[in-house]
Amino acid sequence: MRLKTEAKPMSKNPGQDLSRRERQIMEIIYRLGRASASDVEKDLDDAPSYSAVRAHLRILEEKGHLTHEQDGPRYVFLPTVSSDVAGESALRGLLRTFFGGSREQMVAALLDSAQRDLSEDELDRMAKLIDEARKDGR
Amino acid sequence: MRLKTEAKPMSKNPGQDLSRRERQIMEIIYRLGRASASDVEKDLDDAPSYSAVRAHLRILEEKGHLTHEQDGPRYVFLPTVSSDVAGESALRGLLRTFFGGSREQMVAALLDSAQRDLSEDELDRMAKLIDEARKDGR
DNA sequence: CTCGGTATGCTAAAAAAATAGCATGAAACC
DNA sequence: GGTTTCATGCTATTTTTTTAGCATACCGAG
Known part of the structure; x- marks a missing residue:
């Protein structure tokens, strides 16, 4: 069982330890407030596969930048640090x-x-x- | 001969096509206005090797984000887009x-x-x- | 003159990021 | 009930990023 969202402590300067895509995705989520994987995919200009987007979301959650809520059948992601x-x-x-x-x-x-x-x-x-x-x- | 700084056309949103280190380095140069490789290295908290810094500067120049001037024996880099x-x-x-x-x-x-x-x-x-x-x- | 420091050019390799694919399960639809 | 749809979990692979190493040139000090 490794679904536990073991958030690491975050650095003082959030965003500094994000990769290119990760930053791009965080921006979308901040702009939207909350978003599912497919919301993010739709909002990306140069979206890669749906799989890829999900992978990024998972990693962002592992890194402690996002958290998710279960919304019916899907996950909705929100920033851990307020807008x-x-x-x-x-x-x-x-x-x-x-x-x-x-x-x-x-x-x-x-x-x-x-x-x-x-x-x-x-x-x-x-x-x-x-x-x-x-x-x-x- | 491939020293010609063949700058590609830049995107509307500069910084969007930069990797993590690249962004970090661009920030330093914007903050300082102009900087040599060793200036950048000194300014980096988690600086890698001098070689690595130079490589990034070269790539940033190839991508069209930086340009350089010869200052005596060394290169001094400046942003192509004004602060x-x-x-x-x-x-x-x-x-x-x-x-x-x-x-x-x-x-x-x-x-x-x-x-x-x-x-x-x-x-x-x-x-x-x-x-x-x-x-x-x- | 020779040596130490600092610069560049070039090349190669390690590490991280980004992407894609497939199996599976649940709800919605006909 | 079957099937289509959309979601997740997991794994594998490709591509990009990031790093380091070495040869060479120049300059000023001893």
Whole structure:
């Protein structure tokens, strides 16, 4: 019996110890929130065989990145680390790699890449967020 | 003669076609801006042999992600895609994967993860950025 | 000049990742 | 009840990645 999902302890920087496909699959699952093997397969542009996808899911679970629930006849996989936490962590990575640690520069890039599709409302809400951060700070 | 750096055309999503080590090395070079083989080796936590690092650099150049300049006796490698462009692209990726496309949510996470170390000034400047984006929009 | 350090070019091998195939079982369908 | 469908468990194989080793060239110190 080796179905016990013996999750190894995870590294501080999740995603660093993932192979190419594994990362690709984790992204899909984070984006979807939860997904079965066939969900993942459908979402993959260059999907290999169904078998291959399942193998990756199994390994990701062994590595402790995923867990699964039984949903009727099939498995539905979910991340073990919440989207929030993983997102923040990933954000910190980018911050360091591309923006020299400057959150300001990062926001600038974010706004810059948006331009066309940022509504007045959305900007308002962002401004409010920053304002609140300011209050919390002091 | 096969030293010609025959860069293949790159995919829209740079980083998607990189292996684990390759990604790791690209990150280092983006962070440093430019780096020699030994710079990269020093920066790697779990560095393999110097030879291995050089091999990766060569392959990354073949794939078109890096280029090199001769700096005295050694090669110095730089990304072919500017940090700005690559950063924006990576940001868009995270946006999609973890924040459901909501830039607002992303800024929230960014501020949240900052809390302790965000200065008043930095917040001011961010607010100004948003304000300017607002003006550009209309 | 010769030696030690550091670089590159090239080649080969070990390790990990990625893929595919087949047997089996349960539910849905006709 | 038979059969089609879709799922899993397990195993085998191919391909890619990752690593290391050695010969050679250059440069500056002793």
